[in-house]
Amino acid sequence: MAVVLNDAPWSTEPYSIQRHGVEITSCDSEPVQTPGCIQSHGVLVAFRLVDLSVLQVSENAGRLLGVDAHYLLGKPLTALLGEAGARRLQVFLTSEPVDRNPLYWRTLTLGEVPAAFHLIVHSNDQVGLLELEPAEPDAADPDYYSLVKKSMVRLQAARGVHEFCQIACDEVRQLTGLDRVLAYYFHEDGSGEVIAEARREELHSWLGLHYPAHDIPQPAREIFKRTWIRPLPDASRALAEMVPLANPDNGRGLDMTYCSLRGASVMYTEYLRNMNVAASLTMSIRHAGSLWGLIAGHHGTATPFSWQLRAACELLAQTVSLQLASVEAREHECYGARMQAVHLATLARVARDGDLSKLVDPEPSLLEGIHCGGAAVYHQDKWSTVGSVPGPSELTELAAWLRPRVSSAATPQPLFATDRLAEAYPAAAEYANAASGVLAVPLSKTARDLVLWFRPAITSTVSWAGNPTESPTVPGPHGPRLTPRASFALWQESVQGRALPWTTAEREAALYLRTLIMDLVVGRVEDLTAVNAELASSNAELDAFAYVASHDLKEPLRGIHRHAALLKQEIQAGRTLDAQAIARLETVTRLTVRMDGLLDALLHFSRVGRLELQPHLEDLNAILTESIEMLGTLAADARCAIRIPRPLPRVLGDRVRIREVFTNLISNGIKYNDKAERWVEVGYIAPDESTELPLASDTPTVRSQTIYYVRDNGIGIAVKHRAQVFGIFKRLHRRDAFGGGSGAGLTIARRLVERHGGLLWLTSAVGEGSTFYFTLTAAEPEA
Ligand code: ADP
Numbered sequence: 001m002a003v004v005l006n007d008a009p010w011s012t013e014p015y016s017i018q019r020h021g022v023e024i025t026s027c028d029s030e031p032v033q034t035p036g037c038i039q040s041h042g043v044l045v046a047f048r049l050v051d052l053s054v055l056q057v058s059e060n061a062g063r064l065l066g067v068d069a070h071y072l073l074g075k076p077l078t079a080l081l082g083e084a085g086a087r088r089l090q091v092f093l094t095s096e097p098v099d100r101n102p103l104y105w106r107t108l109t110l111g112e113v114p115a116a117f118h119l120i121v122h123s124n125d126q127v128g129l130l131e132l133e134p135a136e137p138d139a140a141d142p143d144y145y146s147l148v149k150k151s152m153v154r155l156q157a158a159r160g161v162h163e164f165c166q167i168a169c170d171e172v173r174q175l176t177g178l179d180r181v182l183a184y185y186f187h188e189d190g191s192g193e194v195i196a197e198a199r200r201e202e203l204h205s206w207l208g209l210h211y212p213a214h215d216i217p218q219p220a221r222e223i224f225k226r227t228w229i230r231p232l233p234d235a236s237r238a239l240a241e242m243v244p245l246a247n248p249d250n251g252r253g254l255d256m257t258y259c260s261l262r263g264a265s266v267m268y269t270e271y272l273r274n275m276n277v278a279a280s281l282t283m284s285i286r287h288a289g290s291l292w293g294l295i296a297g298h299h300g301t302a303t304p305f306s307w308q309l310r311a312a313c314e315l316l317a318q319t320v321s322l323q324l325a326s327v328e329a330r331e332h333e334c335y336g337a338r339m340q341a342v343h344l345a346t347l348a349r350v351a352r353d354g355d356l357s358k359l360v361d362p363e364p365s366l367l368e369g370i371h372c373g374g375a376a377v378y379h380q381d382k383w384s385t386v387g388s389v390p391g392p393s394e395l396t397e398l399a400a401w402l403r404p405r406v407s408s409a410a411t412p413q414p415l416f417a418t419d420r421l422a423e424a425y426p427a428a429a430e431y432a433n434a435a436s437g438v439l440a441v442p443l444s445k446t447a448r449d450l451v452l453w454f455r456p457a458i459t460s461t462v463s464w465a466g467n468p469t470e471s472p473t474v475p476g477p478h479g480p481r482l483t484p485r486a487s488f489a490l491w492q493e494s495v496q497g498r499a500l501p502w503t504t505a506e507r508e509a510a511l512y513l514r515t516l517i518m519d520l521v522v523g524r525v526e527d528l529t530a531v532n533a534e535l536a537s538s539n540a541e542l543d544a545f546a547y548v549a550s551h552d553l554k555e556p557l558r559g560i561h562r563h564a565a566l567l568k569q570e571i572q573a574g575r576t577l578d579a580q581a582i583a584r585l586e587t588v589t590r591l592t593v594r595m596d597g598l599l600d601a602l603l604h605f606s607r608v609g610r611l612e613l614q615p616h617l618e619d620l621n622a623i624l625t626e627s628i629e630m631l632g633t634l635a636a637d638a639r640c641a642i643r644i645p646r647p648l649p650r651v652l653g654d655r656v657r658i659r660e661v662f663t664n665l666i667s668n669g670i671k672y673n674d675k676a677e678r679w680v681e682v683g684y685i686a687p688d689e690s691t692e693l694p695l696a697s698d699t700p701t702v703r704s705q706t707i708y709y710v711r712d713n714g715i716g717i718a719v720k721h722r723a724q725v726f727g728i729f730k731r732l733h734r735r736d737a738f739g740g741g742s743g744a745g746l747t748i749a750r751r752l753v754e755r756h757g758g759l760l761w762l763t764s765a766v767g768e769g770s771t772f773y774f775t776l777t778a779a780e781p782e783a
Contacts, residue, residue: 032219034253037263040240041233041304042133043117044261045072045080046247046254049093049128052077052086055247056254058261060240064134066112069243077130080110089121089130098122100226100258104307107135118307124255127247131261136304144312147175152319160334164327165196168295168320173198175312176281176305178297182206183285185293188501189213191491192293208462210491223257224284225291228314231260232280234302235269260310272298279303281310283317287324295320332505339509342369347516356443356517357384359451369513370506372453374434379449389454390431401425402440403447414447415511416440419455419501429497432457437499439506441514443521451517453510455499459492552729553598556591563588598729601744605728608751613654615756620648620708623655624682627662631670640670640678648684649706653776657752661760662710664745665772669712671739672770681711705758705775716766725762726750749774 038044038058043065046056053076057069065080072079078086085108092098092105102122109116116135121128151171158164165183173181180203183196190213197207224230240263246253256262272280281297295317305313342364349358356379359366365386366375374387376395383395390398405416419437422429428436437455442448563584570581577585621644628635628642635642651658662682669680685707717725717732724730729743753760756776764770 031253032217032223032265033255033257035256035263035265036245036253037239037241038256038259038261039232039234039263040237042131042261043240044242044256044259045077045130045132046242047077047128047130048249049123049126052090052128054079055127055249056242056244058240059243064115064132065110073243081108092121093123093128100124102129102131102258102260104311120260120307122258124258126249127254129254129256129259131259133261133307136306141306141308144175144308148312148315148319151175151316155319155323158327160331161324161328162195164320164324165293165295166198168316169196169198172283172295172297172313172316175316176297176309178279178281178299178303179203180206180298182296182298183293184296186291190216191494192216195293209488210458210462210495211487212491212494215487215490221291224282224294225286226257228284228317229260229310230280230282231305231310232264232269232272232282233304235264235272235278235280236302239263260307276300279305281305281313283313284321285317285324286321287328292321292324336505336509339369339506340512342366343509343513343516347513347520350517351520356380356449356521357382359517360384360386362386366451366453370439370453370502370509371455371500372439373456374454376452376454377450378452379443387454388434388456389452390428390435394427394431395452397427398425398435398438399450399452402438402450402452403442406440406442406450407445407447413507413511414442414514415507417502417507417510419499420497421499422497432497435499436497437502439502439510441510443514443517451510451513455502458495458498458500462492553595553602556595556598559591560588560595563591597742601729601742601748605744605748605751608748608755611657611755613657613755615653616655617650617652618655618658620651620658620684623659624648624662627659627666630659630663631667634667634670635680638670638673638678640673640680642666643679643681645681645683648682648708649686651706651776653756657755658776661749661752661774664749665710668745668772669710669714669770671714671741673712673714675713677713679713682709683711684708705777707773707775709771709773711769711771713769716768717762717764717770718766722762722764726760 040058040060043061044056044058045054045061047054053074054072057072059069061067061069061072067080076086077089081089089105096103098121100122102120105119105121107116107118110132111117116137117132118135120131120133123129151167151174154167154171155164158167165185169181169183172178180197180199182194184192185195186192192211192213192215194206194209197205199205242254272278275298277298278301279299283295284291285293285295343366345364346359346361346366346369349361350356356377359377360375366372366377367387372387374385374389376383376385376389378395378399383392385395389395402416406414417437417439418424421436421438422432428438433456435454436457439453439455441451443450567581567584567588571577575581624644634640666680666682670678687704687706721732725732726746727743728747730747731741731743750760753774753776758775758777760772760774762770762772
């Protein structure tokens with residue numbers, strides 16, 4: 001939309017206008033900085049900075065000052081300002097910051113028929129520029145200082161960029177009294193959009209109007225980047241040419257970038273006329289060194305913009321530019337925080353229900369986070385969607401195309417984003433209205449599961465809101481000329497199949513959501529693995545219980561049954577209880593005692609799995625002493641020596657349970673021993689000594705821990721039996737051999753050690769002896 005742009009031709013077609021000796025062939029080559037002419041309501045004098053001699057004068061000097069331009073050429077400025085005036089100007093030039101910065105110097109009465117002129121001065125590359133504007137007689141300017149101060153306070157209160165621009169438009173309109181004031185924003189692609197507007201009620205709104213990038217040619221943008229304000233008080237007034245056209249010192253056209261009198265492009269003024277705009281005042285909004293947008297005022301009749309008003313607007317434009325950065329930063333921050341809050345809320349639902357499809361459930365759904373028209377989640381072989389998205393089979397095909405593009409092998413960031421999907425993936429043209437833009441993140445390394453956000457085509461979301469009766473073109477002296485409506489149509493064409501681009505903050509929010517989901521999923525998998533492992537071990541225990549119940553416990557039961565039945569028969573046969581019957585009764589008693597023992601061991605084992613440990617820092621020597629005492633006469637009866645080579649360290653653990661482990665291992669060492677001189681040794685290996693440890697090949701890494709051991713010189717355990725001895729009720733010998741036992745001791749000892757986070761294992765040489773090792777804390781992960 002070119003309406004605001006002074007010097008900006010709006011036609012996309014190359015044109016050729018012979019004006020002031022310059023052939024203009026394309027928008028971007030138009031010499032807008034050196035047009036060779038000025039707006040003829042004032043006079044421009046260019047002079048040599050070194051000696052104040054006149055270089056160029058606008059041709060209208062004769063009409064406004066009564067002094068012919070040719071007469072002034074080459075003369076010192078005294079010819080125009082008088083001796084005193086020229087001297088004062090010299091002082092002004094050296095004392096004020098006038099380089100590329102026009103400043104009001106003074107109001108002087110000048111000319112053949114004396115009249116008051118405001119004199120505005122600046123310098124540019126060894127050339128002084130003096131702009132003379134006729135002073136309005138009796139013009140009482142309002143108190144601009146107070147007005148601007150009030151505007152600044154209002155601007156400070158704005159909470160977002162749109163509100164900020166709206167206030168800027170309102171304030172400029174109030175300051176200038178113009179019919180319409182618009183705020184334009186330049187998108188990343190250079191196209192523009194009207195984002196705020198203040199206007200006379202009867203005018204059609206242009207809010208939301210878009211125009212293509214080439215509506216504002218690069219040279220015009222360059223000028224807006226360097227100046228704050230561009231006044232065009234009377235677009236229909238004829239232009240006045242400079243005499244001579246080029247600077248005689250360097251042969252170049254005069255650079256009028258900073259002149260408020262700079263002549264406007266004919267095509268632009270023609271365009272304004274098409275819209276019944278007679279005067280325009282444009283201010284630039286700059287941000288971080290680039291042109292962010294414009295504030296443009298239009299008026300239906302020619303209207304003077306006094307230098308005071310221009311200074312006030314300039315100050316406002318500077319304030320707007322300065323404050324914009326913080327308003328925009330605040331808005332980005334709010335948007336970022338909102339995206340995050342929505343993502344966390346949806347994720348909380350996912351975590352609660354353990355279902356990724358809950359991401360698209362409402363209140364809030366993904367739609368309320370990153371700006372989008374629709375979102376889809378692919379999980380467990382099905383799509384869950386919200387808002388406007390492609391159909392299921394289209395989604396599946398699109399996902400197949402996206403997967404290699406978001407896999408970690410293809411891209412450093414696991415993300416794919418485009419605002420013109422159909423260009424890369426032509427099938428998407430079919431559903432451009434739903435998905436011209438897509439943002440995708442994978443939820444796993446293989447990118448099987450995905451989250452997708454969709455944006456509709458821009459054209460489907462914006463429609464022409466201007467004058468409904470306006471025709472696309474109107475005739476002009478240089479051919480048909482475009483109107484805002486046509487500009488809008490051109491813009492629509494230029495953004496065909498495109499969506500609004502995804503911003504950095506939005507990409508980051510998508511990636512962060514992905515990380516959170518992955519953590520959640522990985523966390524759940526870990527939880528599940530742990531639960532599964534626990535389940536597996538409980539199942540194994542249950543199996544063992546079932547086995548024990550069916551075999552080991554049944555065996556004595558069968559014995560009881562058989563002997564009881566025989567006894568019954570004998571009694572029924574009328575036989576008195578003879579020695580055989582009594583022996584049977586004794587067997588029954590023995591069997592029940594045995595079964596009672598087995599049941600006790602079984603109950604104890606099951607309790608070990610459930611009991612709460614009471615860990616304290618304990619002295620192992622004391623625990624060991626207690627456990628030897630508990631063994632009672634066993635050691636003495638077996639004439640077994642118990643050796644303790646060095647005092648044991650302190651340990652964090654449950655005193656009673658550790659004592660049970662020692663009791664079990666030591667009693668086994670004493671029992672399963674056929675040597676004449678039996679011994680059992682209890683000791684430990686500190687972490688730094690563990691390199692000498694004769695570890696079995698299947699023992700895990702335990703080097704960072706203290707390892708305790710109970711060693712004997714007994715019968716030893718064959719390699720093939722090493723795992724079996726830890727099975728419940730597993731004995732390697734006849735029931736009564738080696739003093740008998742239930743076969744539950746090692747199972748329970750291992751369980752107790754594991755409950756402490758440690759491990760229990762053994763090494764052995766048959767006939768020479770065995771060593772049972774154990775730790776009492778979890779192994780630290782390897783570095
Ligand atoms: P129990 O000693 O009650 O039979 P355990 O679970 O303590 O049950 O031991 C299981 C089996 O492992 C024992 O029956 C024995 O055959 C073997 N065993 C245990 N400790 C030793 C050891 N120190 N030396 C040789 N064999 C052993």
